[in-house]
Each structure stands twice: as structure tokens, then as C-alpha cells.
Amino acid sequence: MKEEIILAGFGGQGIMLMGKLISYAGMKEGKEVSWMPSYGPEMRGGTANCTVIVSDKLIPSPMTTQPDSIIVMNLPSFDKFLPQVKSGGTVFLNSTLIEEDVKRDDIKVIKIPANEIANQLGNSKIANMVMLGSYIENKDVIKLKTVKNSLESVLSARNQDLIDLNLKALEKGKEYK
Amino acid sequence: MGKKTLMKGNEAIAEAAIRAGCRYFFGYPITPQSELPAYLARKFPEVGGTFLQAESEVAASNMVYGAAGAGARVLTSSSSPGISLKAEGISYIAGAELPAVIINIMRGGPGLGTIQPSQADYFQATKGMAHGDFYLTVLAPSSVQEAVDLTMDAFDIADKYRNPVLIVGDGIIGQMMEPVEFKDPIDPDDLPKKEWATDGAKGRERNIINSLALDPHDLEDHNLKLKAKYDRMKEEEVRYEELYTEDADIIIVAYGTTARIATSAIEMARKDGYKVGLIRPITLFPFPSDIINETADRVENFLTVEMSLGQMVEDVKLAVSGKKPVHFYGRTGGVVPSPEEIVEEIEKIGGER
Numbered sequence: 001m002k003e004e005i006i007l008a009g010f011g012g013q014g015i016m017l018m019g020k021l022i023s024y025a026g027m028k029e030g031k032e033v034s035w036m037p038s039y040g041p042e043m044r045g046g047t048a049n050c051t052v053i054v055s056d057k058l059i060p061s062p063m064t065t066q067p068d069s070i071i072v073m074n075l076p077s078f079d080k081f082l083p084q085v086k087s088g089g090t091v092f093l094n095s096t097l098i099e100e101d102v103k104r105d106d107i108k109v110i111k112i113p114a115n116e117i118a119n120q121l122g123n124s125k126i127a128n129m130v131m132l133g134s135y136i137e138n139k140d141v142i143k144l145k146t147v148k149n150s151l152e153s154v155l156s157a158r159n160q161d162l163i164d165l166n167l168k169a170l171e172k173g174k175e176y177k
Numbered sequence: 178m179g180k181k182t183l184m185k186g187n188e189a190i191a192e193a194a195i196r197a198g199c200r201y202f203f204g205y206p207i208t209p210q211s212e213l214p215a216y217l218a219r220k221f222p223e224v225g226g227t228f229l230q231a232e233s234e235v236a237a238s239n240m241v242y243g244a245a246g247a248g249a250r251v252l253t254s255s256s257s258p259g260i261s262l263k264a265e266g267i268s269y270i271a272g273a274e275l276p277a278v279i280i281n282i283m284r285g286g287p288g289l290g291t292i293q294p295s296q297a298d299y300f301q302a303t304k305g306m307a308h309g310d311f312y313l314t315v316l317a318p319s320s321v322q323e324a325v326d327l328t329m330d331a332f333d334i335a336d337k338y339r340n341p342v343l344i345v346g347d348g349i350i351g352q353m354m355e356p357v358e359f360k361d362p363i364d365p366d367d368l369p370k371k372e373w374a375t376d377g378a379k380g381r382e383r384n385i386i387n388s389l390a391l392d393p394h395d396l397e398d399h400n401l402k403l404k405a406k407y408d409r410m411k412e413e414e415v416r417y418e419e420l421y422t423e424d425a426d427i428i429i430v431a432y433g434t435t436a437r438i439a440t441s442a443i444e445m446a447r448k449d450g451y452k453v454g455l456i457r458p459i460t461l462f463p464f465p466s467d468i469i470n471e472t473a474d475r476v477e478n479f480l481t482v483e484m485s486l487g488q489m490v491e492d493v494k495l496a497v498s499g500k501k502p503v504h505f506y507g508r509t510g511g512v513v514p515s516p517e518e519i520v521e522e523i524e525k526i527g528g529e530r
Binding site (some may be wrong): 033036037 | 181183208209292293348349352354355356362415434437438440482493503513517
């Protein structure tokens with residue numbers, strides 16, 4: 001098993017955290033993982049993105065030009081990374097902010113109204129966890145249980161009181177297949 | 178070894194330095210390595226360390242000179258433009274035969290350049306750091322775990338030779354998170370006493386630390402003594418990794434992150450029938466010339482891949498010594514080569530399959 005994922009969105013949407021959770025959970029499950037953030041000037045106002053690789057074997061390149069999956073939370077990220085997805089790969093898109101149609105028929109598309117759901121749950125910041133919930137449910141890469149158990153370690157001290165809300169958002173995301 | 182933790186390269190190097198018994202850091206922030214000093218600024222107070230953000234890189238490297246002279250395990254870190262500023266102090270440290278560890282998380286240059294990953298400081302690291310007849314031991318990790326292990330080793334190598342050790346990582350090594358395991362920490366009080374240090378001469382003859390030798394014959398003798406150290410490094414410190422070399426007829430030589438990208442390319446090319454292998458220098462000085470030279474007897478071609486316009490390739494050519502063609506592929510200015518681009522180069526060399 002080797003899964004290459006690009007996660008992307010606006011700075012502040014919790015993109016890096018989502019990537020860290022997948023990496024951390026992968027590590028806890030005994031897999032090789034790497035997490036590589038974009039750290040260029042594009043982080044200001046444009047797209048923030050990170051590349052996460054989870055594998056049974058040692059990971060050669062920590063970068064990817066043909067991801068198996070992309071999790072995109074805004075339109076610029078969708079435009080930038082959609083063409084890169086490997087044929088047969090999966091696109092998880094935040095349909096609250098991305099209304100465009102996917103003009104490719106060789107990939108699976110999962111639309112998640114992440115911001116809408118996050119607002120229903122009472123906190124717009126939780127949209128990333130809704131996306132992540134759907135990703136975990138649809139891809140056999142890491143287990144939801146491991147991610148749930150990883151929250152305490154990965155979330156910063158000031159966000160520890162949001163763990164319950166994170167769990168709810170992950171569960172909600174599972175419904176999108 | 179403890180349990181695995183997920184850490185950024187910059188932070189993991191900082192933690193490794195603490196565990197190596199380093200308690201002094203002098204530096205100045207610069208992207209993409211700023212998490213390293215930030216980590217030490219947080220952690221040093223807990224272990225009685227001294228963290229100082231200097232007024233400039235020049236000042237920082239002279240503070241390193243002072244702490245090293247007093248016998249401390251001392252670290253400084255920067256990225257390319259900052260290392261250029263530190264070069265003056267580094268020459269003095271090498272001249273005065275002092276151990277210190279320097280980290281360069283390389284970014285695109287020349288000048289202020291960009292903050293994106295680069296390996297364009299190879300010449301500076303291995304040949305032209307600063308004025309005078311000297312070399313640094315240069316270590317080049319290709320993963321966060323290796324960055325940790327080499328950081329701990331770097332302090333030992335520095336002490337063994339009384340010579341500064343430079344660790345070069347491209348921006349990816351600094352910014353990437355990977356699982357790491359740390360060795361048990363060393364208590365600085367348990368380290369062997371440095372008899373040459375200027376740590377108070379009460380009751381003994383005073384020690385002198387200096388890089389000035391006005392008499393040219395004295396300086397020549399001193400430089401010959403330094404050369405003997407470099408020769409000994411060539412005997413004892415060369416490190417490299419070989420991958421898929423057994424049946425290979427094309428050998429890629431690459432270091433750091435580029436070696437990992439090349440490994441992805443090799444795995445792709447092998448599926449198409451190209452017999453490609455990798456020699457990954459871990460020490461850039463001393464350079465693993467012997468293994469490259471020996472390998473040249475049984476392979477057909479070499480391909481050096483770098484994030485520069487071609488720097489290490491000169492050392493590869495010297496090592497191959499004209500026995501076989503040495504090709505080059507590089508991206509520069511902060512652009513990272515892709516495995517697909519490297520595969521194209523392999524196809525050019527190996528012909529259609």
C-alpha cells in the first residue's frame with residue numbers, strides 16, 4: 001500500500017492539521033509516513049497545501065506529481081491540483097466553496113458540503129474534519145479510531161476543548177461517499 | 178532508542194543537538210530553518226542551555242568561536258545567505274582548530290534568492306566556505322531520522338578532529354515531518370574534558386586559542402597539521418549509501434532529498450527495464466570517491482542529479498576519472514526536480530527500451 005495525498009485550501013482552513021492527523025495516525029499504525037508543507041510565498045492569501053504519503057515501505061520522494069487523492073477546500077486549489085490526480089484516483093472537494101463540475105471521467109469525485117456542515121455543527125473552523133471524515137471512510141489508508149485517538153496529541157493546547165466537536169465532524173463526514 | 182515521534186526536520190535537528198549535550202546556540206533567524214532556533218529558544222531554558230539571538234550572523238559565528246574555545250558543545254544554524262555571513266567566523270574556528278556544529282538548510286540563491294529548497298551551496302560547503310586552506314566535515318542527511326542521527330554524530334566528529342562540522346539539508350529536510358526516534362540524551366557533564374580549552378588557567382599552564390600566525394613557516398606547519406586531519410577524515414569518515422547498484426549499468430549520484438527523488442525515478446525506470454542504481458554520498462567532505470571510482474569499472478554511465486546547475490558533478494567526474502561518461506541533470510533557483518524528469522534523463526542515456 002502506498003497512498004500519496006495532496007491537501008489544499010486557504011491558509012486558516014486547517015489544511016496542515018488535516019495532513020498532520022493522517023501522518024500521525026499512519027505512524028501510530030506502524031506505517032511509513034511523510035508530511036511536506038508548501039512553505040512558499042503562496043501561503044499568504046493563496047493556497048496552502050501539504051503532501052502526505054503513507055506507505056508500507058520506506059518512502060523515496062516525499063513529493064508527488066501524481067497524487068492518488070486530493071482533498072481540496074477552495075477553488076484555487078481545485079483548479080491547481082485536479083489535473084495532477086492519478087487516473088483512477090479520488091478527489092474530495094468542499095462543495096460549499098467549489099461549485100465547478102469535474103471535467104474528468106477517469107477519477108472518482110466525492111463532494112462534501114464541508115462548510116455547511118461545519119456551520120450546522122456550530123463552528124465553521126471544523127470543516128477540515130468533515131473532509132477528513134469522508135476521506136477516512138472512503139479510502140482504506142488509516143482507521144477512524146486511530147485518528148480519533150490521535151486528536152489529543154496533534155491538536156494544540158488551546159484547541160483541546162474542541163476534541164468532541166472534532167469527533168462529531170469526523171462522524172458527519174463519513175456520510176459522504 | 179525511544180518511541181517514534183512525528184517531527185519537522187528543523188525541530189528534530191534541534192532536539193538531537195540537545196541530546197548530544199549541546200547547551201549553547203548563537204544564531205539569527207532565516208527561512209527555511211527558523212523552527213530550529215525557535216525550538217531551542219523554548220527548550221534550552223529547561224536544560225540550562227544558553228540561547229542567544231545575535232545582532233547578526235557575523236556576530237553569531239564569532240560567539241560560536243568563543244563558546245567553542247571555552248570547550249562547550251555549540252551550535253549555530255542558518256540558511257544560505259546567513260551562512261555566507263557566518264563564513265568569516267567559520268574560517269577562524271577552523272584555523273583555531275575548534276569543534277562546532279553548523280547547520281545550513283539551503284535555499285535558492287545567489288543573493289537573497291528564494292526560500293525554496295536548493296543544493297546550490299555545495300561548492301561553498303565543500304570547497305569555498307571562506308578564505309584559507311581548510312575544509313569542513315560536511316554531512317548531508319536525506320531524511321529527518323538521518324538528520325537526527327548525523328546531528329548527534331556531528332558533535333562527536335567535531336570533537337574528534339577539533340574541526341567544525343557542517344550539516345547541509347535542503348529546505349525540504351528542514352520543513353518536512355517524518356517519524357523519528359531519538360537516542361538517549363548525553364549529559365554535557367559526562368563528556369570528556371577538553372584539555373586545550375580556555376576555561377580558566379588557575380593551577381595550570383594557560384591555553385591559547387588563536388588563528389593568527391604571522392611567520393609564514395609557522396603557518397605552513399599549522400596548515401600541514403590541518404591537512405593531516407583532513408587526510409585522516411578521508412580514511413575514517415567517508416559515508417555513503419548504495420541502492421540497486423549490484424546489477425546496474427547506470428549509476429545516479431545524488432544526495433539529500435534529491436537522492437530520494439532519484440530513488441523514485443530509479444524504481445520507475447527499473448519497471449521499464451533500465452538497470453539503474455544509486456550512490457548517495459552522506460559525507461560530502463570527505464567525498465566517497467573510492468566507491469564511485471571502483472563502480473566506474475563495471476557500469477557504463479553516471480548521472481549526477483542536483484538542485485543546482487552542477488556542483489557535486491565536478492567531484493563525481495574527478496572520482497570517475499574519465500573511465501565512463503558523467504551526465505548531469507539539475508534544477509535550480511528553488512525548483513525541485515520530479516522523478517519523471519529524472520526518468521527522461523535515464524531514457525536519454527539508456528536508449529529506447
